Amino acid sequence: MLTTQWLYALSGCLLLALGLRSALLHPALLQRILAINVMGSGVFMLLIAIAYRGPGMPPDPIPHALVLTGIVVAVSATALALALARRLTREQPHD
C-alpha cells in the first residue's frame, strides 16, 4: 500500500476504536449515537483508503459506491435513534 493509503487506513482504525470505546462506555445517549457514527466514518475511511491508487490514478469505484450506501444507511439509523430518544424524553416512565 502507498504511504497515503497507510495514513488514512490507520486513522480509520483509530476512529473505529475511538467510536467503539465511547459507544460502549459513554454514559450519555446522544454521545453514544455520535460514537456509532464516528465508528462508521472510521470504516468508510478504511474503505476509501483501500480504493485510493495514488495521485493521477483513477481510484477503485466499488468502495466509493459502498461508502455512499453506508452513509445513507447511517443517516437513516441516526434519524431513527434520535426519534426514539426524543420519544423517551417526552414521556417519563409512568405508563
Add this chain to the structure above:
Amino acid sequence: MTELLAIVTLGLMFSLFLGLLRILRGPGAGNRMLAAQLIGTTGVAMLLLLSLLLDQYALIDVALILALLAAVAAAAFTGQQRESGHD
C-alpha cells in the same frame, strides 16, 4: 504554480488548526459555533485548492455544497422551536 497552491493549502491547514483550538477551548457554544463556521469556510478554500492540485474539478461542486449549507448549522443552532401544542 502548483508549488504555490500546495504551500497555500498547507498554510490553510495551519490556519484551520488555530480554529480548532478555539472550538476546543470555547468558552460556550456560541464561540464553538463560530469556530465551526471558520472551519467550514477554510474547508471550502481547501477543497478549491485541492481541486486544482489534484486535477479533480468535481471538488468545486463539493465546495459549492458546503458553501450553500454553511448557514444551516448556525440557523439550526440558534433556531427555537415553538412551544409545542400536543406534547
Add this chain to the structure above:
Amino acid sequence: MTDALIALVALPLTAALLALLLPRIATALVIFSGLAITASAIALLYGVNTAGALHYELGGWTAGLGIALRADGLSAILLLMIALVMFAASVYASAYFGKASERAQFWPLWLLLWTALNALLLSGDLFNLYVTLELLGLSAVALAALSGKHAAVQAALRYLLVGLLGSMLFLVGVALLYAGYATLDLATLTQVVKPGPIAWSALTLMTLGLLLKTALFPLHFWLPPAHGSAPAPVSAVLSALVVKAAFYLVLRLWLDVFADIVTPTAANLLGVLGAGAVLWGSWQALRAERLKLLAAYSTVAQLGYLFLFFPLLLALPPGPARDVATGGLVMLALTHGFAKAGLFLAIGIVQQRSGHDNIQELGGMVQRLPLTTFAIALAGVALIGLPPSGTFLGKWQLISAAIATGQWLWVAVTAIGSLLAAAYIFRILGHAFGNQPYPHQAVAVAREEWPALLLTLTATLVLGLAGAHVWTLLENGS
C-alpha cells in the same frame, strides 16, 4: 426455477409499498402476499431438492461485479420456516391489532421485516448482507417500539444501538476482506480465502458483530427487554426468526466460507459461550416473574444449544457424520422457531385477556382459554425436548455427536439445560392448571388461537414425525 428467488424478495417488498399506499386493504394484501410468499418458498425448496443449490445473477452481471442470490438446502428450509411463521403471525396480528390506525402503521414495517429476512437468507454477497442486516435491524426496532410504551421504546433504542454496533463490526470485516481479496462474492471468496491474519481478523470481527445480533451469552443483555416488551406478534418473530437470521450467517461463515480457517479452539470458545447461554438463560427463565420475560430468556438458552454444535461439527470429519449432526442443528433451530413463535403468540392472548402476564396470577387459565393453554403446553414439550418434538431429534444428534467425539461436557450442559427447561415450563403449567376461578372475561378469538396452536403443533408433531426429510433436503440441496 430461479424465479422463486426473485419472488421471495420482490413479493414482500411490493406488498410493503402497496400496504403503505392502500392501508384499507392492507390486511387482505398481507394474507394474499403471505400465501404467495409461502408458495414461492415451497417452490424454492422443491427446486433445491431436485436440482441442487440455485443461484441467480441480478441484472445479468457475473457475480463479483454484480450481486448473486443463492439458495441451498439450508437456506431453503429456513426460508420456508420464515414464510410459515410469518404467515401464522400475520393472521394473528390481523386480530391482535384492533385499531385500523395501528394496523396501518404495522403492516408496511412488518412486510419490510419479511423482505429483510428473505433477502438476508438469499444474499450471496458480503456487502449486500450488511445492507440486509441493517434493513432487518431497523425494521425490527421500529416494530419493537410500536406500542410506544416507555419500556418498549427504551428497549428498542438499546436494541438499535447494539444492532448498529454489530453491523459496524460486520462491515469492518467486509472492508478487510475486500482489501485482501478484492471480492465481495461469497462463492468466490470461499475459493480464494487463505488462512492468515486477514481471514482471521475479518472472521473475528464479523463473528463478534453477529454474536451481538444473535444475542449469544454474555452479549444477550439487550434481548430480554426488547423481546419482552414488543407487541406479541413482533416478539414472536424477533425470537423465532430475527436472532436466527444472524445465527444463520455465523453458520454460513464458519462452515462454508471460512471452513478452512476456523480452528477447534475457536469453535470450543463458541461452545463454551453456548453452554453459558444454556445455563444462564434457563436459570433466568426459571426465575422470571412474567411470561414474556420467561420466553425471552428461554430464547437466550435455546440459542445456546445451537452454538454447542460448533465444537462438535469441527471435531467431526467432513462427510456423512458431520452432515447428520448438521441436520440435528437445523432441526433444533426449526423446532425452536415454530415453538417459540407459537409460545409468544399464546402469551399475547393471555396478556390481552387478563391485562398482565404475571406467572403467579395465571391460576385457572385453562378453564377459560383451553386452546391457548394447550398451545403453551405444546410449546413447552418442544422447548424441553420431549419426544416426539423436533427438539428431541436435534438434542439426540447433539448428544450422539458429543459422545462420538468424546466431548462429555456438552452432554452434561444439555442435560442440565433440559431439566431447567422442564422446571420453568411446569412452573407455568402448574399455575395455569390450578383450579381457582379465572378472574377475567376471556373470549377466545380463532384468528389468534389457531396460529399459535398450529405453530406449536408443527414443532412438536410435524417436525418430529417428518424429521427425516430435513436431512434428505439438506443433502439434496447442497
Add this chain to the structure above:
Amino acid sequence: MNATMLLIFDALLLASIIGLAWAALASADARRSVILFIAFGLLLAVAWGRLLAPDVALAEAAIGAGLTGALLLAALQWQPRKTADTTNSEQPTHTLLETGFRWLVTLLCAALAGMLAWSLTQIDAGTAKDALANAVAANIDASGVSNPVTAVLLNFRAYDTLLELAVLLTAVLGIFALGPAQAGYRIAGPVFTSLTRWLTPLLILTAGYLLWVGAHAPGGAFQAGATLAAAGVVLRLAGRDQIGLPRGNALRIALGAGVGMFLLVGLALFALGRPFLGYPPAWAGALILLIETAAMLAIAATLVSAFIGGQPTEEKTRC
C-alpha cells in the same frame, strides 16, 4: 516537494479529524459534542475529496454537514441541558470494578484496532486487487452511464441500492410510528428570511444539477436528494410549516417512490424476459435517470420527514 507537502497536509488533516472525534466523544456536554461532531463531518468531506472520492465527498457535505448536523442540533432542543441519561452522575466517580471494566473495554478496543492494522500489513501485493475495478471499467459502456460510481450504484449493484432505499423507508416509517412531528420553528428574523429567499431555489437548482451530472461526473440521486432535503430544512428553520413536503397519501407516494420505481423497472424488465434489474444497454441511461429521479424525490422526502421528526399533521391551523 509537492508530495511531501501533501503528506504533511494529510497528517495535519487526519490529526484534526481524530482530535475532533476524540474531543466530541470525550465531552459530557451534548452541545459541545454535537458542534465538534459537525466540524468533524466538514473535515471528513475534505478528506474524501483529498482521496479522490468526490462522489462520497458530495454526499458527506450534503448529508454530514447539512442534514445530520441539523438533526443533531434539533435534538439539542429536547435534550436535557447537560448530560443526563440513565446514569445521572455529573462528575462520574467510578468504583474499582468500574474502572477495571473501563480499562478492559479500552484495551479490547485498542486490541481490535491493532489487529485490524496488523492484518492490513499482511495484504498480498500480488493479489488482483484491481480485479473488480477492471471489471467495472470493462463493462461501463454497457451500463448506460460513464461515472463508474453511478454505474456501480445503479446498475452493477443496483440491488444494494434498492434495499438501501428500503432501509430509508423503514427508518421514516419507524419515526412516523413514534408519534407526532416536532414543533415547528419560530419565524426567523429578516436576515435569515432573506437568505432563505434565494438559498432555497439555489439548493433546488443545485439538486437538479447534481442529479443530471451524476451520469457522467460525480453526483447522483443521493447527493441530489440530500441537497433537495437541505432546502426543506432551511425553510423549516426559517419558521415555515409549508415546506413543499406533500401530506397524507401524496407523502406516502413520495416516500415509496424510490423503491417503487426501482421495483417497477426491475419487474417490468423481468416480465419482458430480461434478468431482474437487467437494463437493456440501449435503454440503461434513460432507465437509470428515471430511477434516480424517483429516488431523489424519495430521499428528499424521507430526510425532511426525519428532520421534522414525524408525520406532518394533515390539517393544521395555518396553511
Add this chain to the structure above:
Amino acid sequence: MTDILASLLIMAGLFFFMAGSIGLLRFPDLYSRLHALTKADNLGLGLLIIGLALHLRDPLIALKLLLIWLAVLAAGATSAHLIARHARRREKHV
C-alpha cells in the same frame, strides 16, 4: 503576467485567512471574534477565488467560484448575525 497576479491574490487570501484565525484565537470576546471571522475570512476567500479564477481562465468555473463566494459571504453574515443575537439573548436571560 496574470499568473503572477493570481499568485499574489492567492497569497493575500491566505494572509487574511491566517489573520482571521489568529483574531478568532486572540480577540477577547465573542463579538470582536465575530468581526475577525466575517471580515477577514470572507475577504480571504474572496481574494483566493479571484486568484483561482484568474489562473483557470474558464468562464464557467469562474461563475461557479463566484457563486461559492457569494454563498459563503451571505452565510457568514447570516451566521454571525444569528450567533450574535443568540448570545445577546442569552446574556439578557442571565
